[in-house]
Amino acid sequence: MQSDVFSTCSEPISRLVEVMSKLPGVSDLPHGCELLNHPLYNKGTAFTEKEREAFGLVGLLPERVETIEEQAVRAESQLREKRSDLGRYVGLNAIFNQNETLFFHLLMSDPARYMPLVYTPTVGEACQNFGHILRRPEGLYLGINRKGRIKEILSNWPVKDIRFIVVTDGERILGLGDQGAGGMGIPIGKLNLYTACAGVPPQLTLPITLDVGTNNQGLLHDPQYIGLKQARVSGDAYFEFVDEFVWAVQEVFPGCCIQFEDFANTHAVPLLAKYREQVCCYNDDIQGTAAVALAGLFGCLRITGGKLSEQKFLFAGAGSAGTGIADLISQAIVAHEGLPLEEARKRCWLFDVNGLITADRDDIADFQKPFAHAHAPKASFAEAVHALQPTGIIGVSTVPKLFNEEVIRAMAQYNERPIIFPYSNPTSHSECTAEEAYTWTEGRAVFASGSPFAPVSLDGKVFVPGQGNNVYIFPAMGLAIYATQAKRVPDELFIRCAEAVAEQVTQADLDTGLIYPPMKNIFTSSVKAATKVAELIFEKGLAQVERPDDLDAFIQDKLFRPEYPSWDV
Ligand code: NAD
Secondary structure, eight states: OOOHHHTTSSSSOOOSSSSSSSSSOOOGGGHHHHTTTTTTTTTTTGHHHHHHHTTTTTTTTSSSSOOOOHHHHHHHHHHHHHHHSSHHHHHHHHHHHHHHHHHHHHHHHHHHHHHHSSTTHHEEEHTHHHHHHHSSSSSSSGGGTTTHHHHHHHHHHSSSSSOOEEOOOSOOOTSSSGGGGGGHHHHHHHHHHHHHOOOOOGEEEEEEEEEEOOOOOOTTTTOOOOOOSOOOOHHHHHHHHHHHHHHHHHSSSTTOEEEOOOHHHHHHHHHHHHHTTTTSSSIIIIHHHHHHHHHHHHHHHHHSHHHHHGOOOEEEOOOOHHHHHHHHHHHHHHHHEEEHHHHHHHEEEEEETTTEEEETEEEEEOGGGGBSSSSOOOOSSSHHHHOOOOSSEEEESOTTTOHHHHHHHHHHHHSSEEEEEEOOGGGGSSOOHHHHHHHHHTTOOOOEEEEOOEEEETEEEOOOEEEOGGGGGGHHHHHHHHHHOOOOOHHHHHHHHHHHHTTTHHHHHTTTTTTTGGGHHHHHHHHHHHHHHHHHHHTTTOOOOOOOHHHHHHHHHHHOOOOOOOOOO
């Protein structure tokens, strides 16, 4: 007989059991087609002969019993056959919906290869076409028309032990703007990476989209758009809705961390400011981006020498990413070098759509003011570079080619090893390419970008561009927070994570210009970084579990591994 857990869970969505932290016993498992349709426990052709007999699967599967490795070879060749990366994204999604273990086995076997398919850059295209490629809805959609009922709707989710939510309102998806409910591709993809890159158990995670409408006219006129066909709600009504969501999560999923993702900066910044001291939450666009940039800068300093406080950074873009990075750099200078915060902030300058942000500009937001220093106005980015002579430029503007030849040559003129970080995503929005940065600086640039670039050959030397991908940070943070059940996520944890990532870059990596650990080592690197972050969580008294004697073993024990369960049948 099946347990109540399964009898109430016949919906064709993944993660369908109430208690997910332990393997259900034989008597708890569904039988026959229901088991084959259960993505968490389905093994497909890998069910053993005994399991096939016990679970009523004989005849429902072809005779040959396969290993997960054999299944992976087939899946890989099917994915190769697809004509586009979007096709591969859809194909991978289908595997996820049939067999989560196989999906994560594929991803974890070669994260560097699969990451661009399940996340950037392909996920951007997926979000733009979400209504068209949708097969089986995943995660939770909370429409603003359901205001007042959020607790009830969260309770509709069949799993009660949720530890990690990634939530978006779809307003600023990557560099692609408002994608409305199609933004759901981001929480889904991001949570896949929490698992693939750091072993956060997928069954404890939940992707959520707050559907508050969209101002994207293309979507509003698209008959296949899946969200509310209305203009975005803003102002008090918006903030009240998010507030209801945040507090409903505390009640329905106590101990759950909320990761805000791809909100417009006008919402992202106040939401983080409001909730960071009250609940366990963080914003990856602000804090994760900041930490990965900081990790890159720690890596740069190992090449260029000098201290962080001796640098001057000019940011192209003064939104959530830019101000978040500037803020964490300032905090790291305070923490490591003991400068007063005011002084530390003077190392960071912002440049936005209206030019250099200076103290006398009257069109800037509160969160930009700490970096608005006294200076004459500068309308073009190149002019600002000449005037300030920064040691590093960081692009978070979403404007392709903003780091043009004049800008990059100026950086090379003022610096022996100019730091050039075009961080805007996707690739088409990058402020410059790796080739441009290396060519126009005669190979002297210390380079990292938001989207991946292939190695560049110049004058017989091969340069390996680092990707300042938040994936070095957020999965590690997620693992540490989940393992320790952290109460809050202060910025010090991000500084610690950045240090831990930078420490793992070898001299051989630095010699090729690589300032992040190679992507192929992402799992090991994330687990090591998570262990360092967990250490600080315990030190600061933020953990809600007892500190174990052996922290490494404790973290290892928490990891999800993409292996099939076997039942004693
Ligand atoms: P945002 O919309 O909050 O900010 C964009 C900023 O760019 C604004 O300050 C705007 O004024 C400025 N801008 C627009 N046009 C400009 C121009 N012509 N010249 C100078 N500035 C201009 O966006 P955000 O969240 O800060 O993200 C910005 C970019 O950073 C996105 O492309 C995003 O994908 C990328 N990003 C990358 C990473 C990463 O790779 N690790 C992480 C987060 C964000």
